[in-house]
Amino acid sequence: MPTADVTLNDVLKLLAEPVRLRVLALLERAELSVGELAQALGMAQSRVSNHLRLLRDADLLLERHVGASTFLRVSDARDGDASSHHRIWAALKSELAQSPEHTADLARLERVLAARRTKDGDFFDRVATEWDKIAGDFATGEARQRLLSHLLPREFVVADLGCGTGYIADALLGQCSKLICVDRSEAMLEQASKRLTRAGHTALEMRRGELDALPLADGEVDGVLCGMVLHHLANPDAAVREMHRILKAGGSAAVLELAPHKEGWMREALGDRHLGLEAKDVLTAFTRAGFVDVALDPLSDQYCPRTPDGDECSLALYIVRGRKKSP
Numbered sequence: 101m102p103t104a105d106v107t108l109n110d111v112l113k114l115l116a117e118p119v120r121l122r123v124l125a126l127l128e129r130a131e132l133s134v135g136e137l138a139q140a141l142g143m144a145q146s147r148v149s150n151h152l153r154l155l156r157d158a159d160l161l162l163e164r165h166v167g168a169s170t171f172l173r174v175s176d177a178r179d180g181d182a183s184s185h186h187r188i189w190a191a192l193k194s195e196l197a198q199s200p201e202h203t204a205d206l207a208r209l210e211r212v213l214a215a216r217r218t219k220d221g222d223f224f225d226r227v228a229t230e231w232d233k234i235a236g237d238f239a240t241g242e243a244r245q246r247l248l249s250h251l252l253p254r255e256f257v258v259a260d261l262g263c264g265t266g267y268i269a270d271a272l273l274g275q276c277s278k279l280i281c282v283d284r285s286e287a288m289l290e291q292a293s294k295r296l297t298r299a300g301h302t303a304l305e306m307r308r309g310e311l312d313a314l315p316l317a318d319g320e321v322d323g324v325l326c327g328m329v330l331h332h333l334a335n336p337d338a339a340v341r342e343m344h345r346i347l348k349a350g351g352s353a354a355v356l357e358l359a360p361h362k363e364g365w366m367r368e369a370l371g372d373r374h375l376g377l378e379a380k381d382v383l384t385a386f387t388r389a390g391f392v393d394v395a396l397d398p399l400s401d402q403y404c405p406r407t408p409d410g411d412e413c414s415l416a417l418y419i420v421r422g423r424k425k426s427p
């Protein structure tokens with residue numbers, strides 16, 4: 101029966117039944133399935149169903165269906181347009197609080213909710229050791245990275261310097277107004293172009309160039325990212341100066357780098373010029389270039405390449421970041 105057809109007399113009859121008041125009081129405290137509600141009332145489900153139908157027809161309850169279960173809660177009576185039955189229910193509520201039946205209902209409700217918490221908790225207790233395998237089955241693995249990138253202001257222009265195959269840029273697609281990928285290698289830029297196909301509203305530009313003489317204008321970007329590139333450069337300081345030049349005032353740069361290590365084979369196999377870089381040297385380069393709020397973020401994540409003998413080695417990583425002074 102729609103609300104408009106319910107007379108005041110109907111409402112008074114509806115709310116004159118103590119069980120229905122107890123139902124409302126419980127469902128105001130928690131959304132419950134019909135079974136949970138019956139348990140909290142200490143009644144058979146069949147006895148509760150008719151009351152639920154009447155309360156629902158009077159728009160006092162809302163239903164939510166999950167698979168075969170129906171969950172119920174008291175509908176909202178918003179200020180200003182509370183219906184007569186919401187107002188009467190509000191007036192009756194304080195009286196109900198004194199009743200021993202309601203006190204017993206609350207004690208049973210607490211047990212029902214505790215059982216629900218145990219049931220839900222048990223599931224995760226059981227799967228905790230397997231969870232990374234279960235939840236790690238993302239098609240591309242990019243979902244979590246992209247979540248973070250949603251914090252970027254949409255109008256941002258970002259440069260990914262030494263973009264390689266576009267691994268970092270991928271997380272930014274659709275999240276900023278323009279993404280400029282720079283690399284000295286034409287082949288890498290080609291691979292990045294193939295990867296970066298879902299640009300959305302992001303304008304994408306691939307520019308070939310050197311990190312110590314960037315093909316970008318002064319103040320062209322709001323943000324600079326540079327991942328695993330400085331250790332390839334003859335002169336990392338010059339690259340950091342260039343990062344500062346291309347940033348707008350107030351813009352930020354962040355560099356992901358390898359800490360010093362002893363894996364000499366990486367020169368030959370991975371084209372590394374330096375076996376990692378001291379974080380303090382990168383911090384100094386940032387400060388010398390004019391960056392402010394320069395900071396080091398050590399990372400627990402590690403870079404784990406395979407040696408030519410097939411062994412895995414774990415190398416420490418860190419991030420250095422800084423901001424170009426606002427005027």
Ligand SMILES: C[S@@+](CC[C@H](N)C(=O)[O-])C[C@H]1O[C@@H](n2cnc3c(N)ncnc32)[C@H](O)[C@@H]1O
Nearest residue numbers: 262263264267283284285288310311327328332
């Ligand atoms: C290890 S890859 C990193 C790729 C990517 N940033 C990432 O995190 O997956 C290094 C990239 O830097 C580029 N690179 C090396 N020296 C460069 C230079 N002087 N100027 C521009 N790009 C350079 C290489 O071509 C390569 O694509």
